[in-house]
Amino acid sequence: MIRLKRNNFVLIITSLLLTSCFREDEVVVPQKPGDVETVVIEMLPDYTIQTWFSFEHGIVSSGNRDSWDLAIETQEGNYTLWLNTSLFMYAAHTGVADFSVPLQTAGMEWKFDASDGSETGNAIGKWWTADGSGFRENGEVILIDRGIDGEGMPRGYLKIQPRIDPQSGAVSIRIARPDGADERVLDFPRDPARRFSTLSFDNGAPDPQTEPPAGRWDLLFTTYTTLLFTNTGEPYPYLVNGVLLNDTLVMAALDTLKPFAEIDRDYAETLWLSHQRDIIGYEWKQINGDVTSGDITYTAQSDWTYLVRNREGLFYKMRFIDFYNNQGKKGYPTFEFQRL
Known part of the structure; x- marks a missing residue:
């Protein structure tokens, strides 16, 4: 791809949908469903904060998104x-x-x-x-x-x-x-305890590392670059605000058919789960207004439910209910979740 202007890229990404199963000897004893909990993630109106979240422990870590430039795989x-x-x-x-x-x-x-x-x-x-x-x-x-x-x-x-x-x-x-x-x-x-280790071109390797150990988090709330399309089908890269998976240990699926309250573990086990990093992504919020002018608002797709199987093999359901805090400021994803 030759980049002539920043807003006129043409890039074709071949996406590989990563799906797999947990090991056959991983037996998770069903538990009584947990209570429905509500969480607000503070990204701030300029989306400068990245937050790592665990369904079991809540917010594990957060930091400024410009604290690192490169990440490296830690697998042998x-x-x-x-x-x-x-x-x-x-x-x-x-x-x-x-x-x-x-x-x-x-x-x-x-x-x-x-x-x-x-x-x-x-x-x-x-x-x-x-x-x-x-x-x-x-x-x-x-x-x-x-x-x-x-x-x-x-x-x-x-x-x-x-x-x-x-x-x-x-x-x-x-x-x-x-x-x-x-x-x-x-x-x-x-x-090796982390999914990635990170490095800043300005300050070297942060200590402690930006990303928490792989066994401590499920979801990353952050901005990231992805490929969008114009009304005429022309692809262009764009910064979006969304959710990425801990994609070596966590799996997820989107369900738009069954009401959140009616989804149980039996139903979750019928769905095809994926390790794809952006399977939750950014589309859980609907854009209202004119993107080109910047005069837009967001509405959470509260009738969409995401099913997540976490690091321990436990099933959770989650749905987004807002993108604004009590003062009406954007950048505060709010979601409900429940262990199944």
Whole structure:
């Protein structure tokens, strides 16, 4: 994809629907349904806050969405790098291995990470190889568009070159401006307790890490980049506000047929659940008004119910009932949930 203007992208993402079953030996003893609980998530009107939520423990962690730039997979043998698409970030392959070569950002093929979480939609792609001696990087320099800040202003461009230490397997990122200025190297920790480990181009690896351990959360409330379509069917990327799954441990499905109050565990077990990261996504709120002018309001789709099977194999049902707080300010997703 050649990006001429920020609002005139044409990008085709091939989405891979990730579905699977829990292990056969995972037997969850049915429990008496829990009470219906109501939760308000504080994203703020400018959507600057990301929040990790657990059905069992409530809000686990929250932080500013610009506190990190890159995330890395922590599974053994997987070094996939993910952009912070809550900031509208993009990556472009250069085909250049010499980090000292000045690079231009114009005319590059810019891509963002697919919101479904599929590795086929990963913008940076597989930057490492494996052989009998272990893992090593391919050496390509990658351009990064750091996206926009909370006020919609560009955060600038960088070039990066990921590296793997051949002895320890530790990952580091060589970073500079496209012209080579401000070169530095940052270590990129990979905490196996987490789904991802994160890194800030400005401040290095946060301590503690931005994302909580994988076994402690189910849903992430955040902005993220996804593909929308005009009335004529033309695709374009857009920042949306929604919910992403802990997609290696949690599964979910949408039901628009049965009333929330009538959904029980037996019914939930008949549904096809998915690990797709954006299966809950952003469409639980309806947009009212003119998007182009910005004069819009949101209405929660309270007749939509999401069924979620969490990290412990427990079923929950949830529905969104508002996107505003008691003062009428947007950015406060409100939902009801109940353990089945």
